[in-house]
Amino acid sequence: MGKKKSTALMILLTVVIAVLCAITIFPSFTLPWTDGVKGWNPAVMQYDFGTDLGGGYYAYYYPEGVMSETAFDSEYELKPEADKQAFKESYVQHGGLYLSTDEEDGIYVGGELSADFKKEFDRFVKVVSDRYAEKGYSDYRVSVVDDYAIRVELPASDTYASSVIQMLSYTGKLTLKSGTSDAYTELEELTKKDVKITDYIEGFSTDTQYDVAYLEVELTDKGEELIKSVKSTLSSTSEAEGGTGLIFSVGDNQVGYAVFKDYIDGDTITIPEDEAANIAAVETYAILLNSALENGGFDFELTAINASDIRTFEPVYGDNAVLLLYIAIAIVLLALIVVPIVRQGRYGVVNAYVVLSYLIITGLCFAFISDAAFEITLGSVLVFLAGLLLVCALNNSFYQAIKKEFDLGKTVESSVKTGYKKCLFPAIDLYAILILGSIVMAIVGAAGLHLMGLQALICFIAGAFCNLLWMFAVNFIFLSASKNKYKYFRFVREDDDDE
Amino acid sequence: MNKKFVNRTIGKPLLLSVIVAVIVIAGIVVGAIFGFNKAATVDDMKLLTVNMDSFVYETELEKVEEICEEAFEDVSYKYSQKGVMSGADQEISYAFDKEENLDTVKKALADELQKAFPDFEIRVTVTTETVEKSLPTSYIVRAAIAGAIFCVLAFAYTAIRHNLATGSAISLAMWLSGALTFAVFTLTRIPVTTAFTYVLFFNLIVTAIAASFTFRKVDETLKTEAGKAMSVDELTQSSVATKEILIFVVATAIALVLVGAIATHTMRMFAISSLVALVVSTFSAWLFAPAVFAPLKKVSDKNAAKRARYDYKKDKKTSEEA
Numbered sequence: 001m002g003k004k005k006s007t008a009l010m011i012l013l014t015v016v017i018a019v020l021c022a023i024t025i026f027p028s029f030t031l032p033w034t035d036g037v038k039g040w041n042p043a044v045m046q047y048d049f050g051t052d053l054g055g056g057y058y059a060y061y062y063p064e065g066v067m068s069e070t071a072f073d074s075e076y077e078l079k080p081e082a083d084k085q086a087f088k089e090s091y092v093q094h095g096g097l098y099l100s101t102d103e104e105d106g107i108y109v110g111g112e113l114s115a116d117f118k119k120e121f122d123r124f125v126k127v128v129s130d131r132y133a134e135k136g137y138s139d140y141r142v143s144v145v146d147d148y149a150i151r152v153e154l155p156a157s158d159t160y161a162s163s164v165i166q167m168l169s170y171t172g173k174l175t176l177k178s179g180t181s182d183a184y185t186e187l188e189e190l191t192k193k194d195v196k197i198t199d200y201i202e203g204f205s206t207d208t209q210y211d212v213a214y215l216e217v218e219l220t221d222k223g224e225e226l227i228k229s230v231k232s233t234l235s236s237t238s239e240a241e242g243g244t245g246l247i248f249s250v251g252d253n254q255v256g257y258a259v260f261k262d263y264i265d266g267d268t269i270t271i272p273e274d275e276a277a278n279i280a281a282v283e284t285y286a287i288l289l290n291s292a293l294e295n296g297g298f299d300f301e302l303t304a305i306n307a308s309d310i311r312t313f314e315p316v317y318g319d320n321a322v323l324l325l326y327i328a329i330a331i332v333l334l335a336l337i338v339v340p341i342v343r344q345g346r347y348g349v350v351n352a353y354v355v356l357s358y359l360i361i362t363g364l365c366f367a368f369i370s371d372a373a374f375e376i377t378l379g380s381v382l383v384f385l386a387g388l389l390l391v392c393a394l395n396n397s398f399y400q401a402i403k404k405e406f407d408l409g410k411t412v413e414s415s416v417k418t419g420y421k422k423c424l425f426p427a428i429d430l431y432a433i434l435i436l437g438s439i440v441m442a443i444v445g446a447a448g449l450h451l452m453g454l455q456a457l458i459c460f461i462a463g464a465f466c467n468l469l470w471m472f473a474v475n476f477i478f479l480s481a482s483k484n485k486y487k488y489f490r491f492v493r494e495d496d497d498d499e
Numbered sequence: 500m501n502k503k504f505v506n507r508t509i510g511k512p513l514l515l516s517v518i519v520a521v522i523v524i525a526g527i528v529v530g531a532i533f534g535f536n537k538a539a540t541v542d543d544m545k546l547l548t549v550n551m552d553s554f555v556y557e558t559e560l561e562k563v564e565e566i567c568e569e570a571f572e573d574v575s576y577k578y579s580q581k582g583v584m585s586g587a588d589q590e591i592s593y594a595f596d597k598e599e600n601l602d603t604v605k606k607a608l609a610d611e612l613q614k615a616f617p618d619f620e621i622r623v624t625v626t627t628e629t630v631e632k633s634l635p636t637s638y639i640v641r642a643a644i645a646g647a648i649f650c651v652l653a654f655a656y657t658a659i660r661h662n663l664a665t666g667s668a669i670s671l672a673m674w675l676s677g678a679l680t681f682a683v684f685t686l687t688r689i690p691v692t693t694a695f696t697y698v699l700f701f702n703l704i705v706t707a708i709a710a711s712f713t714f715r716k717v718d719e720t721l722k723t724e725a726g727k728a729m730s731v732d733e734l735t736q737s738s739v740a741t742k743e744i745l746i747f748v749v750a751t752a753i754a755l756v757l758v759g760a761i762a763t764h765t766m767r768m769f770a771i772s773s774l775v776a777l778v779v780s781t782f783s784a785w786l787f788a789p790a791v792f793a794p795l796k797k798v799s800d801k802n803a804a805k806r807a808r809y810d811y812k813k814d815k816k817t818s819e820e821a
Contacts, residue, residue, distance in 0.1 A: 058582065069624040070550045096548075096626030129631045133638075139693050141541070143628040151628060311582040311590070328758040335753075378769055379697030385754050386704050393708075393747045426715035433656055433669075433707050437649040441700060444645035446638045449696050453645075456704070 006480035024363035043367035061150040065105025095146030172251015173297030208276040217269040345490040361462040379452035387459030431464040526682025538690035556589035668792035676783035702776035709784030712740035
């Protein structure tokens with residue numbers, strides 16, 4: 001390649017990399033105008049973080065008749081003087097909770113803590129834990145508070161956290177009702193004694209098609225007959241237009257949209273619920289309905305949870321964890337750029353371009369590839385660092401291989417060609433193993449490990465591209481533009497017959 | 500010095516295997532009896548919560564935290580978490596060991612806060628939390644299965660591309676690395692969180708990378724005339740990529756130290772966990788893999804030589820039958 005052409009390409013490459021780096025990492029700032037776009041945010045500020053880096057949401061589930069010490073004190077102070085003593089006597093302190101002694105609440109029976117209530121509560125705790133486990137979060141926590149309340153924590157990346165926390169707390173039994181949006185009544189068949197809902201419904205699942213997320217219901221033979229018998233009473237129109245439909249409800253809570261005639265096909269009901277991008281919300285319906293189908297209802301209710309009861313918490317690793325992490329990674333990047341430039345001359349500059357290319361590819365992919373909840377966790381940091389250091393290590397091994405060939409007396413061009421050839425297949429083998437490992441982690445691993453596997457796949461594919469193709473191309477451009485190829489690599493040869 | 504050290508270990512695969520086996524068995528026994536040392540975020544705890552209204556939270560939070568920390572002088576808390584509820588209430592929670600008795604601290608703290616903020620309602624409560632689930636068992640089982648499949652795939656790919664001895668050595672190094680990391684965490688009682696599985700996967704990746712540096716050199720040496728004439732032990736000793744492995748590992752360690760040094764205390768524990776995994780994978784790739792490769796290569800070469808004999812001798816039984 002001629003010097004002019006390669007110089008022009010170098011300049012173009014530098015501009016493109018500078019622009020893409022700015023898109024990826026240039027710090028946020030507010031724009032001076034008030035209309036339109038108000039601020040600049042780089043790709044790295046658009047990540048969804050797990051609880052370790054991004055904090056999350058938490059809430060408490062209190063059975064009716066149970067309240068926190070704070071709530072008890074607040075209510076006590078609001079009571080008229082005459083009622084305070086009676087109120088105090090109607091509750092017993094249990095750790096940081098107050099338990100109602102009213103037998104209607106079922107917690108105390110005959111002046112003693114009810115073993116049946118405790119058993120039912122413990123069963124509910126296991127069911128709630130399983131519901132959250134099904135959600136597939138990279139990080140979450142379900143804990144029992146003083147034996148009679150539950151605390152749940154979710155990562156901040158869940159944009160539906162509020163509805164998840166509310167829906168997964170339902171204690172009612174699963175039932176099928178028909179009617180209009182004004183009133184629904186349970187199907188008569190299901191109100192009969194000894195009838196089990198599991199005789200009619202096999203299970204619930206989700207699917208997406210044509211930008212719509214669906215809730216699918218598999219019916220048993222008996223269920224198919226029941227639905228056939230009520231199908232003629234259903235409308236083809238929607239709930240909003242006052243049509244007659246079927247709804248699935250857990251206790252008194254309707255889950256998902258109503259079922260109309262057109263959604264029923266033999267032993268399957270397919271209910272369009274939301275846009276395909278919101279499949280996570282529809283999955284919550286399926287988790288709740290399957291859980292209610294399998295476990296039935298519970299003998300107690302929870303105090304209603306409002307959106308205002310849900311708290312946010314700061315990242316587990318501290319408020320400034322993300323900023324400090326970025327600073328640490330920036331220092332590592334700087335070192336990986338500067339050290340090769342000092343030791344390897346212009347080849348080190350090529351290494352710098354390749355390192356920045358790796359940063360751009362992984363940074364943009366992490367920001368804009370979505371897998372419903374593509375959270376950035378500490379696992380992401382580890383695979384990013386592993387990929388980055390591998391890119392630099394392999395660049396260095398290419399350099400050493402070229403130097404070895406040069407020391408044998410070959411020309412620079414010949415040394416580059418032979419050196420790359422010798423290192424190429426071992427590098428391909430290494431990346432092949434790492435990519436296979438990442439695919440396995442992504443497929444077999446669950447929750448955070450599944451995400452880490454996907455992120456590792458991105459990092460190692462980006463690394464493979466950078467080392468096996470991009471490095472060669474950038475080096476070719478820079479080498480072509482170089483006046484002194486020995487100085488380019490910082491090679492020294494006493495007898496110079498090659499120029 | 501590094502070369503002498505490595506050369507000494509190459510001839511002792513059995514000794515290395517025994518040492519590793521002892522550590523892994525000890526880790527399994529300790530793990531079975533005591534389990535992992537769970538970090539605060541995944542463990543049972545006693546939670547002391549200071550509940551206040553949004554005005555105090557926005558304007559006097561530092562003072563509240565100062566008063567709390569003075570009250571906690573005689574007890575050590577694991578971590579703190581600030582909770583903001585949409586509405587009037589905000590709270591700071593401090594996590595303590597489940598067995599800690601916080602009644603005195605609670606009363607003292609409530610009195611101090613009442614004195615400092617007489618016009619505001621600030622409540623102090625203590626609750627005990629028992630973790631039901633922060634990670635389902637199925638998650639850990641799937642992580643273990645994924646790791647095992649990774650090791651098998653590494654073996655299969657390398658065995659097909661190169662030879663059985665190299666494939667076996669890389670795969671064994673990865674298996675050992677994972678098992679040893681698990682054992683070291685159990686024995687040293689390093690606090691474990693959900694991020695432990697990330698560290699294990701990272702450990703397998705680093706082992707695969709570092710081991711491949713050595714076996715690339717083995718292949719390169721075997722292509723030369725001098726290499727073909729070498730014995731297996733000489734070949735292995737001359738091919739261990741000590742410089743490349745140590746540079747890669749040291750660079751990774753520096754990156755992890757930077758992350759741990761600059762970031763918060765809890766991040767430091769994560770960096771330490773990753774460093775431990777890094778040290779284990781260095782041992783596996785730098786020392787164990789070459790040590791186990793040499794005898795495997797000898798067996799493989801012997802079998803290859805038997806099959807390649809021009810006067811291939813049938814084994815004794817079949818010759819007697821003939």
